[in-house]
Every structure is written in C-alpha cells, then in structure tokens.
C-alpha cells in the first residue's frame with residue numbers, strides 16, 4: 001500500500017498511528033507530497049478529486065479516502081479491534097468529534113498561513129477555536145469514561161487532534177480547564193504509535 005502524505009497533517013497522522021497501532025506500518029510506503037489548499041499537487045488530485053490528503057493506494061491500485069475510511073480499511077485488513085461492534089456508534093461519533101477538532105485547527109492554520117495578513121479574519125478564527133474548546137470540554141467531561149477503555153479509533157483520532165493543537169496552536173492553550181483530558185493525553189502521547197508519528201514541518 002502507498003500513503004500520499006505530508007508530515008504536518010493530523011489526518012495523515014491518524015492513518016499512520018492507526019497502522020502503527022495495528023502493527024502494519026511496514027506494509028505502507030509513504031509517498032510525501034507538497035500540496036496546499038491553494039496549490040494541489042497533481043498526484044493528490046489524481047487519487048482524491050477533492051485534492052485532500054491522506055489518500056491510500058491499495059495493493060490492487062485503488063485509491064481510498066478519507067482518513068476515516070482508510071483507518072477502518074486498515075483495521076479490517078489487520079483484523080484489529082479499533083472499531084468494536086459493542087461500542088461502534090460511540091466510537092464513530094467520537095472519532096467524528098475528534099476529526100472536527102482537526103478540521104477547525106486546520107482551518108485556523110490555513111487562515112494564518114495561506115491568507116494575506118490584511119484579509120485574515122480574527123472572529124472567524126475565534127469561532128473555529130470555540131468549536132475546538134466545546135469539543136475538548138465534551139471529551140473532558142461527558143466522554144471521559146470512554147477514554148479509559150481499550151485503545152480504539154476515536155482515541156487515536158483524539159490524540160492526533162490534540163497533538164496538532166500543540167503543534168500549530170500551542171499559544172491558544174486547549175489545556176485550560178481540561179485536567180482530565182490533559183492527564184489522559186499526556187499518557188496516551190507516550191505510546192509508540194503516537195510518539196513515532198509526531199507531526200513535523
């Protein structure tokens with residue numbers, strides 16, 4: 001399998017961390033690509049018409065995306081237990097919530113990095129950050145019990161989402177008022193599949 005990737009993307013990291021947790025990281029060849037929302041690399045467009053990464057090219061040459069589909073594909077392929085039947089709707093909902101943290105974090109990054117300073121819109125970025133804070137608070141309180149269970153796809157997504165906030169938006173401090181989530185994350189981030197996939201530029 002080949003993974004079209006960039007080392008800074010939290011969605012790509014989610015796929016890589018999933019593969020590592022499943023013990024199949026060596027079955028994937030990384031295909032690094034330079035691409036942005038303003039300048040999509042042709043190999044990304046060829047794999048995914050929306051121009052987004054990650055995209056996985058399977059051994060029979062089929063391109064699959066997005067990160068949620070790829071992670072589930074890898075879990076099936078490896079016979080993993082990251083999407084347990086007994087908790088499937090909780091896991092999928094929390095994976096979606098973690099992905100929304102990534103979406104909002106990436107939107108803020110694009111605003112800051114791709115738009116000229118004079119047209120950046122602070123209220124828009126603050127509104128994105130508000131989505132992040134409401135979601136981290138939900139994990140910190142309502143969904144706290146879920147985090148103490150066995151590793152699943154939602155936990156991996158959440159770990160990668162919080163890692164991205166530290167990587168790009170550390171100054172905004174998602175940790176404030178989230179002591180339970182911080183304690184969980186500090187431990188989770190030490191797992192090999194997380195430490196070995198930490199984001200870089």
Ligand SMILES: N[C@@H](CCC(=O)N[C@@H](CS)C(=O)NCC(=O)O)C(=O)O
Pocket residue numbers: 008009010011012036037038040050051052053054065066067068099106
């Ligand atoms: N829903 C997608 C989101 C992927 C995504 O937004 N990737 C970003 C990089 S972190 C991207 O490729 N952005 C390029 C663009 O927006 O055109 C997934 O889960 O894979």
